[in-house]
Structures are given as structure tokens and as C-alpha cells.
Amino acid sequence: xxxxxxxxxxxxxxxxxxxxxxxxxxxxxxxxxxxxxxxxxxxxxxxxxxxxxxxxxxxxxxxxxxxxxxxxxxxxxxxxxxxxxxxxxxxxxxxxxxxxxxxxxxxxxxxxxxxxxxxxxxxxxxxxxxxxxxxxx
Numbered sequence: 011x012x013x014x015x016x017x018x019x020x021x022x023x024x025x026x027x028x029x030x031x032x033x034x035x036x037x038x039x040x041x042x043x044x045x046x047x048x049x050x051x052x053x054x055x056x057x058x059x060x061x062x063x064x065x066x067x068x069x070x071x072x073x074x075x076x077x078x079x080x081x082x083x084x085x086x087x088x089x090x091x092x093x094x095x096x097x098x099x100x101x102x103x104x105x106x107x108x109x110x111x112x113x114x115x116x117x118x119x120x121x122x123x124x125x126x127x128x129x130x131x132x133x134x135x136x137x138x139x140x141x142x143x144x145x146x147x
Contacts, residue, residue: 032066035116036073042118043098052119054102058111074099074116081125087112091122 035055042053062070075095083089087106094101100122104113117123127135 027063028065028069029061029063031060031062032070032073035060035062035066035070039074039096039099039116039118043096046098046118046120050120052098052117052123054115054117054119057114057116074101081122083124089124091125 035057038055042055046052057067077093077095077097079091079093081091083091087104088109089102089104092101093099098118098120100117100119102113102115102117102122102124103111106112
């Protein structure tokens with residue numbers, strides 16, 4: 011009779027392989043892109059809230075590809091907005107002033123929300139420009 015200690019057991023490191031989560035994220039991106047086309051309303055996925063392994067993230071990055079646009083924003087920390095090879099799908103990373111990642115999102119939108127100016131900022135710029143033009147009159 012054999013003992014349980016003779017059964018070969020291989021322990022795999024956690025998080026090294028694909029978990030299926032990245033494929034689920036890609037499926038959700040497809041749904042979100044369809045809603046954007048139908049309604050014009052975008053949405054986002056918080057990648058940090060999901061149990062993605064390093065392999066999942068690499069797989070997802072490979073599937074999404076790299077686009078032509080990268081936007082750096084310095085406002086209370088650095089944010090990087092990068093277009094994927096899929097139009098309307100963006101990767102958004104926010105870091106705090108010490109450079110620590112505080113948010114990692116996939117945003118499905120014509121233009122990511124963080125890039126759009128707030129109405130009050132546009133109003134202020136409009137007023138400033140009008141005042142500036144009056145000085146030349």
C-alpha cells in the first residue's frame with residue numbers, strides 16, 4: 011500500500027499563467043465598444059480591481075495592440091493615456107506624485123474623459139482670451 015507522501019505534487023507559482031480573466035475583459039471591451047457605437051456613451055474597466063495575473067496583462071496588451079496616440083498629463087501626479095490599436099479603446103494609467111500606480115483603466119470612448127476639458131475651464135479660457143483680445147483694440 012502506498013502512502014500519500016509518495017504522490018508527486020507539483021506546486022505552481024500563483025499568478026504566472028493565464029487565468030481566463032483577460033479573455034473576459036476582452037469580451038467586455040467588445041460589448042462596451044458596441045454600446046459606444048449604438049449610444050455614444052463610453053465606459054471603463056478598472057483593471058486593478060480584477061484578479062489579472064502578469065500573463066493575463068501581457069495577453070490583453072498583445073490583443074489590444076498599440077495605437078498612434080500617447081498623452082501625458084501632469085496634474086496631481088502623472089497620467090498616461092495611450093490609444094490601443096482598436097479605435098475607441100484606450101489604456102489609462104494614473105500615478106500619484108510619488109509615481110505609485112493608483113489607477114489602471116481600459117476606457118472605451120471616442121476621447122478619454124481625462125482629456126476632455128471641463129466646462130468651467132473652457133469658460134475661464136474664453137473669458138481670458140476675450141480680455142486679451144480687448145487689449146489689442
